[in-house]
Amino acid sequence: MNLKSRAAVFFAKTSHFILKNILHRGATSLPGKIALKIDPDLLRHLSDNLDVIIVSGTNGKTLTTALCVKVLKTAGYDVISNSSGSNMVQGIVNSLIMQKSSKKQVAVLEVDEANVAPVTESLTPKFFVLTNIFRDQMDRYGEIYTTYDKILAGIKNAPKATVITNGDSPIFQRAKPENLTVYYGFDHLNENKDLLAPTNTDGILSPTDHSILHYHFLTYANLGFYYSITDSFKRPKLNYAVTKIDQLTPKYSEFEIGSTRFKIEIGGLYNIYNALAAYSLAQEMGISANVVKETFEQNQQIFGRQESIDVDGKDVTIVLIKNPVGSNAVIDMMLTEKDPFSLVALLNANYADGIDTSWIWDADFEKLHQANIEAVLTGGERYKDIQVRLKMGGFEDQETVPDLKQIVEKIKTLPTKKVYVAATYTAMLQLREQLAKSGYIKGGF
Template sequence: MRLTLAIIIAKLASFFVKALNQGQATSLPGLLARKIDPKVLAKLSRKLKKGVIIVSGTNGKTTPTRLISNILKEANFSFIHNRAGANLLSGVTSSLLEKCSITGSLNQDWAIFEVDEATVPKVAEQTKPKVIVLMNLFRDQLDRYGELEKLANLWRETINNLPEETKIILNADDPLVSSIAINNKNIYFYGVNNENYKIEKIAESADSKNCPNCKEPLVYSALFYSHIGKYVCPKCGLKRPNLNLSAEEIRLNSFENIELKLRQNTNQLDLKAYLPGFYNAYNVLASTTVGLNLNISEDKIKQGIKNTKAAFGRLERFKLDNHNAILMLVKNPTGFNEVIRLLEIDGKKKKIIITLNDNIPDGRDISWIWDVDFERLIKTADYIFVAGQRAEELVLRLKYAGFNLNSLKQEKDYCKLLEISLAKLDNDETLYILPTYSSMLDLRKVIAEKGCVKKTWA
């Protein structure tokens, strides 16, 4: 009875939010329903034919969720997923409420939820997932610093309380994530064995340089990015666990795709993903591990991965006048450093727009830009255009990185910014645009509405 009432209220709320053009009702229905029946999420998730898959991590929840969805689709499973960004309890609950009948029945096989790191314990407790994938723990913004170990402890507690049959899929290359493993659980580790793309030194911005057990600095035989790699603790002996699924070979084909040779015991899988960038190897590894654990055939896994395109803002291509433009969202040092790495692959000098805002979605504290490896970026950039609310700080940061300010232009008006940057390009040259989240939305608006450049979104 209580459940039915909760569902009716949620569906009414959803109807009115949409009817009044107030958005997609991604959170409010869940919020209201949970007030009426606090167990609504638990009750509804039990109605799924197969169960729940949870994906969490600081950098990249959306991409692995999309990869897993496409693998499920290839295998003819039906599924529900929450919308990107609606990754708290109310968003997760809303996604089930949207699809359930008035009596609370659901026809789908699976629900796949991307879940905020700190919300994982609650969603896991209520949904008793069949599969949980934990990708990484990075410091997202400075104001959250110090919370990483707390999160890791919460995750450990969470997996300890999960049903025995839950498959727990962990990134072995992130020491903080792998250290939450518990012996008598179904743990599957994935990681990278190929050392072609290892980096020389641990970045200042890396979050977990020390052993999660004894705090001794970890020693890396191969470091792939930030604090992710093959590590060992010289004091207590903690080391990267043995891999159940490993990437033995990785080839980055610039902005096009990555090719991987994965190995599971003696079995080898060749895959291609149209998701450029080294970090996507981890997204492919995680989602392949899920597919294999659900007994989905290798062909279907490969096809599902091949079908996946980059998420909103992660890497978009379009035409600006007659030029190609590539837009990549930047939101924290780790992500930004990976974008820099991607820019370096083809060895060509580039003209780059960087925009920095400090609204809530960007993080109010912008001191994270001091952890971005601009010293490295300036070797790839032959001209940089700077914009956004905090453009001045960005100019200062670039100056400290040693960039020649004669090759830099600050312009806060996005219309003019696009005009002058396009004017600087050679005929066949691509413009690279690296915005923070809210400045990306502003920039899009200018491109789409004001018509200051021809609107030719691909």
């Protein structure tokens, strides 16, 4: 690195120390922002001696990244990553500064969809792992097709990289990169039904003639075995597939890929997709299924993603919500809970959340009446919005806590042992900060 780069790294590390140890802040983004002000080309220098894997898409980036990291570490790789989920350029720079060593390393980087192109202008990945594309933060991305175009622009910067992508997602067939492409998905049902996606589902138009796609089966949203009845367009042949789902619970999922049975310590059908993406990367890198199985069964929680925290005897589970599809997937996960629980819904609308909260009206909160919910608590900076949404959804008996500094104490008063906290990204960070200050977790956000 040149003198400018060294200065950028020095000031980034200094600011990181001050933020973490004196101000007790997260230090996940600002040090990288300072470094880039000093040396705008720093990412290019930091990527020397790194094999880079980029994980992107709307939902599941953080968990997929974490699973990929754990699998690679189990296999013996020296891995660095932006594990906090700070996935824009400055957050990635910050993570590389704090973790990079002089020896050969693998960098597994979660990258925001709009940042794939800026990141790949400075470094060249060996793999892209794409999860899905759903309507999300329309103030930033626009419609789903615009989002995919942003990712494609980044892939075009690395034509030799292998793209590992969700074959069950029709949008990834809209425009294919020239790269070698590997597909993963579900083949767990031996059915030949003729189904249509539910009303108000995005992304169900055929890319060949814009007709409405049909399905032999659906997993959730627009994902599944799709095909066109007007031409030959259909889901591509899968390289890696879930062949059986054995059990779904709020705390774990059991499923099979080929002849191997896996268990992940996190609930929700949607999280099996994330595990399958990590499995597919492992296979492409020559890592055995047994190593992946061993890794998945390690009971290690992921930052802000179905973390289970003991708060004075309350079993508090934090789940991230940020768009209609993700929220509906979380709701379906909650419906697998057999015990009574309390629901805490925290809504913010900062830049990292998306400043438009209208998406909450497309999430199917009404479905939660099927669960055994004994109490509802709403809060966050946009507490009025989520309060009204849940009231209109039939949850009229609710308590509201506008100040998140009081939320931990309020959780202690809820009538059930189990508590599910559904929070947007910055609300989740604020909650974790309060939990850390109260001594229930280590680290803030």
